[in-house]
């Protein structure tokens with residue numbers, strides 16, 4: 001019963017059912033220059049050639065020592081890749097490019113205010129900055145290999161610089177999305193066990209210089225209550241030499257990096273030779289229970305996988321100017337703004353602000369000025385740009401050869417605008433399906449080899465072998481026209497290694513469902529459960545329908561319904577809370593929050609605001625409920641369980657189905673009146 005209820009209120013359940021669209025073929029011009037035009041890649045990466053096939057990706061990197069075992073399954077399902085190998089991620093993204101590319105731009109930093117100049121940081125400059133910071137982290141902050149450090153940085157060049165400095169020393173970085181609140185940052189500090197927090201005093205968002213330092217104070221304060229003491233807060237200045245935050249510095253705890261770093265002028269730090277399977281970073285994401293989980297990513301396997309997919313799926317060449325408009329605070333930014341493009345010596349663009357600021361022509365002006373030729377973003381941004389500036393792209397003289405969509409299902413209509421208007425009919429599109437846990441792409445076309453189909457992600461990328469199971473573990477075959485739970489049959493090098501300090505949860509959530517023998521050391525017995533519903537068409541293209549669990553994908557970002565509900569329950573007046581996903585024109589899905597009050601408490605618009613603000617303060621604006629519905633009672637089963645299915649139907653203006661078996665069927669009409677008026 002419990003499972004049934006979860007499935008029925010999921011995103012997949014309320015997903016739109018699109019028609020299968022016709023194929024669109026890549027241009028000969030694209031194919032002529034593409035990195036991967038050999039059909040043989042699918043054969044080379046077939047299950048018969050697994051796992052050795054992934055040597056092809058690992059060979060794109062420079063290893064200090066070659067590995068002895070490609071895949072070690074002895075601790076299944078915690079996979080270890082390239083065991084015995086030694087490598088450094090920073091060395092591969094920076095040092096090794098100096099010989100040929102030191103004068104080439106590594107990072108174009110585009111500040112949000114349009115009157116501030118774009119900064120172009122060459123590989124040599126990046127090398128210098130990373131080394132100086134690494135010296136500071138080691139000698140001043142006392143950080144060393146295996147330590148964790150929390151970063152709460154916005155979209156500025158200092159973020160990849162900090163990540164790379166950590167990677168150079170083997171420090172495990174854990175970047176928290178800049179838009180998250182101090183409280184959300186604190187939860188991640190506590191879970192990761194960080195003693196150092198690295199942040200920035202302020203940054204621009206939608207025309208305002210936001211005080212970000214205050215979040216650090218809050219985070220440190222909260223973490224202390226939970227028993228995690230942060231000794232040092234290292235603060236980058238948005239304007240070097242000047243403090244941009246009113247929040248005072250705490251003596252003996254807070255330090256401006258821009259002051260300290262002067263001591264480390266031209267300092268060189270040898271990159272630490274890391275075992276391939278040591279962790280590179282943690283990335284927290286929402287799961288089915290309240291607590292966010294730290295996905296632990298490896299050094300060698302992860303870097304090999306993001307480099308391979310950046311080269312063959314993103315088609316990145318060293319001479320490309322590549323712009324991924326995601327936030328580095330999410331996995332997309334780690335893999336496809338920082339590690340993948342830099343490993344390939346490309347120029348990667350980092351834009352500080354909002355795509356529609358100061359107007360929806362902004363992205364296209366940036367593309368024109370920097371001559372960006374590869375563009376990568378999410379359906380949410382595409383929908384917003386289409387809504388507010390449908391005719392903007394043609395006003396600007398830029399040309400993309402390749403575009404990516406990621407993070408949520410894209411409606412064929414929106415896809416076509418992206419293709420015809422943003423891409424001017426010239427660019428290929430890859431619709432890449434994957435997750436924080438996966439390190440890199442799972443499904444996508446290889447752009448020069450397979451045609452595009454609007455609304456479908458495509459087949460598994462080389463080396464990824466998806467399979468769809470029904471609830472009982474029976475395979476749903478290609479072309480059956482039925483949706484089921486999409487799984488991956490085999491491990492791959494980009495896959496996370498475990499949930500930080502919670503192996504049991506890792507096994508239970510991702511591997512237990514379809515594992516037939518829990519003692520098995522054979523990877524074939526451990527299909528990976530992604531948590532999405534999908535359909536496989538006749539041609540092996542997968543269409544992803546959305547989450548099957550208690551996770552809502554808002555603008556391509558995952559939020560746990562339980563996380564939001566537990567915040568609402570902290571508001572004094574609230575007795576019960578239920579969150580369900582509701583379809584939204586721009587953001588894909590947004591949370592709708594239903595609350596019932598304690599006896600004697602009165603509903604009011606002020607109370608609704610208070611509850612909504614509590615959610616924003618605790619998690620961040622991204623979690624803001626579309627509505628806070630204060631209801632006199634929740635629809636409940638006779639055993640007292642809240643029927644989220646009914647609430648989901650009401651919010652999405654769908655048929656509520658049979659409610660006669662509820663304990664309080666009359667409440668449905670009352671809520672309907674309120675929600676649908």
Ligand code: WTA
Pocket residue numbers: 285330331332405406407408409410431432433434435436437457530531532544545546547553556557558
């Ligand atoms: C969804 C983002 C449809 C999916 C990289 C997945 C997608 C969740 C697509 C992971 C896509 C991601 N089409 N849905 N191309 N890409 N998703 O961890 O539900 O932030 O499980 O990783 O986003 O979100 P996450």
